[in-house]
Amino acid sequence: RSSRVRQPKMSENGLMSRAKVLTIDTMNPTVKKVEYAVRGPIVQRAVELERELSEGMKKPFVEVIRANIGDAHAMGQQPITFFRQVLALCSYPELLNDSTFPEDAKSRAHRILQSCGGNSMGSYSASQGIDSVRQDVARYIERRDGGVSCDPDDIYLTTGASDGIVTMLKLLMCGEGAARTGVMISIPQYPLYSAALAELGAVQINYYLNEENCWSLDITELQRALDEARLHCNPRALCIINPGNPTGQVQSRECIEDVIRFAAKERLFLMADEVYQDNVYADGCQFHSFKKVLFEMGPEYSNTVELASFHSTSKCYMGECGFRGGYMEIINMDDDVKAQLTKLVSVRLCPPVPGQALMDLVVNPPQPGEPSYDNFIKERTATLSVLAEKAKLTEQVLNTVQGISCNPVQGAMYSFPRITIPKKAIEEALQPDMFYCMKMLEETGICLVPGSGFGQKEGTYHFRMTILPPTDKLQILLNKVKEFHQKFTQQYS
């Protein structure tokens, strides 16, 4: 019964004062271990600085520029008109009588509403997601993967990709001590993974991406990490983020085949985080889905390797983070486990229906010949080519700075440059990259995330910076980073 204090005590004003039921010492210990740098202390300080600026306090900058999170609309990216027209129609179906809306938007809205109970987005959907949306997702995957078949029953709509990832990790938890579930994640990683594993009490198994070779994934490193982990836990799953977050690499087809062979040989459940599947910028790079490669490797693999892949409405060209839409596709999952998964998701009733509707539009956008097609293509192309430009710009400018070295941003929305921090600063600071980023924020208003929030090889330092600010602002930001780095280096040399 440990730390429960049951005696009330008198406080100064004579009132009874009781120790709290829930204190830092008596709360869930696994929650305490959770860390999530993307919204950590740097971002909290950025919020304070914004408030101070708005209150007229003087700072060495006029605005905070947030390059900490992949939040495209917040950085000025415009939503796809067609998507928002359909969402407005679904929200307020009276608009179906409004002649200013294009017919294809109306027919899409009509189809979505017909799949909703009482023709309202206010009804719960099936817990796995609206049937017709799951059908559309399946057809999208088939098109994307060159005809590899996809069963709508393998699709689960989710509340953003995060929700699906946490749900899958939850299913995999089992065992205690040396039999405890271990999950392999890349370092650097997106900290949702480490946070979820901490909360679930799993063992985090780090495999390091090869920074010297453009953040590539080496099978020998996977094997090293796995062999070491087997001494103290039960490794059951391997998580891959492709295109990479925070590292921006795009995996080659060969590498994906190697990973699948490795997972098959070592009996690991594969989790493929593919939310940046449309964000590929570099010449010669192409997105290959794990599903497609798996099926093209033949039945020895396609009939056996268990795979969950994740997608979202939040990234790519749409950037609709706030709607919390997403899906996962589950391949080769044991039927009994799948029944348990379906039961588990039913407790939370259903993913948000507007997010499901948006996911439907993403997988079933305007088609050639439809009235909204040309504008849709124009908007999508414009957004993606601006992102490609900014990816290039970021890499180029950062690499002009002595003491910063940046791999090509082949895909996704981030650069993860390596920074040289002078010895004096390393000795002075507890966390040198946190110290560096905090100082940058205070002096320039630029909000980045220290590399330690994603993991990095010991003795190396990085930051993650999104490429999302508008081009002119990104140019200013990069110049400020350059100046700051030079000044910082001088100051601590």
Added chain:
Amino acid sequence: RSSRVRQPKMSENGLMSRAKVLTIDTMNPTVKKVEYAVRGPIVQRAVELERELSEGMKKPFVEVIRANIGDAHAMGQQPITFFRQVLALCSYPELLNDSTFPEDAKSRAHRILQSCGGNSMGSYSASQGIDSVRQDVARYIERRDGGVSCDPDDIYLTTGASDGIVTMLKLLMCGEGAARTGVMISIPQYPLYSAALAELGAVQINYYLNEENCWSLDITELQRALDEARLHCNPRALCIINPGNPTGQVQSRECIEDVIRFAAKERLFLMADEVYQDNVYADGCQFHSFKKVLFEMGPEYSNTVELASFHSTSKCYMGECGFRGGYMEIINMDDDVKAQLTKLVSVRLCPPVPGQALMDLVVNPPQPGEPSYDNFIKERTATLSVLAEKAKLTEQVLNTVQGISCNPVQGAMYSFPRITIPKKAIEEALQPDMFYCMKMLEETGICLVPGSGFGQKEGTYHFRMTILPPTDKLQILLNKVKEFHQKFTQQYS
């Protein structure tokens, strides 16, 4: 390392066949313990029956009537026009130039969009929820509670109430064996609670509501349940659902005071599920929030008792389940724990922004003098008075049936009548109430949830039935229930 089988074996077709990584034996054991009857086997069968009907199969009924879940729009309830106008404006801000939208809807949409990054609902919000929405929630609570003050910092927006409830329970988990966290829940209960406790590995402590006294809550029963539980776990929280789900009772102010005194004396964290706060129908009944009563009991209580209360966009007169909007208010939480809570919710980034916008409209609806006010009041009043009628009708008709006895539906959206099941049926069935409900579904197309899904005193049987079908359909449904019960009783007597 237990049940891992590492040797691939040859299958009939000569291909390698491997045992799955994830099987029912190697999956998360706590997930297997989760049950959620509201979407359980009866509902799965109802979905099948609907498909069979649509394929032209002959059944003793022409349609399935779903009275299993509080899904108002699916049962034909219309959304509030003003809410949907604002959501359409927020989704597609071009409509702000459309003169057919009322000015108050436009100004509300404008205010919400101004609080969104890049003026887009597609941006992530702060993890705790949009600032201005939290401010509006705080002002709503102050109005509702007769001026008791509310700090927006104590408000967390959530993905439906379920999300908030699970998050709070998660924080409370601590200890092993006899020190394991125990949580008191009413029986009958809403099965989200038992499901979440099973998944989190907490001890479920049942206290029984008094069916003979209109499902009232007796402090002596709370004390009995607590004292017994203290022998084998560490009871830390007490959950109350008011108005009651599935039982439809509305707690008196005196009862709430007693519960608060009990929680203070026994050092329990109070969780008040108040999602039906506008659903009060019976004469002489009134909703009292735990927050208000707590603060009116004076500083001995208001400064000490830890309370989380939950609200949602899904119930009351709006019934907007699909948007997954909600909030929780946290009173007297330890500051360090609150910081941990804020960190924990940040991992999932933010609740869906359309749901946050909707929550804002619920707490800040049209005001007298605004163009949409009259219509808003008309729609809200109409919905609530129809619900009150249906609550009365349900109770009256069910009580005309010999072998069914139904407490007044004072509030919420459900009746939970007690049914007499003949001895022969009890002997024949593994779960007599499941058997009864499944038979009713097969013979009449009516989809109810067996009482066992919510918990009931041993040897008693119930079902939960929503009062949501349109009045004419509800009348038919009630008559069918009556006929079925009479036939069933004859058949097994």
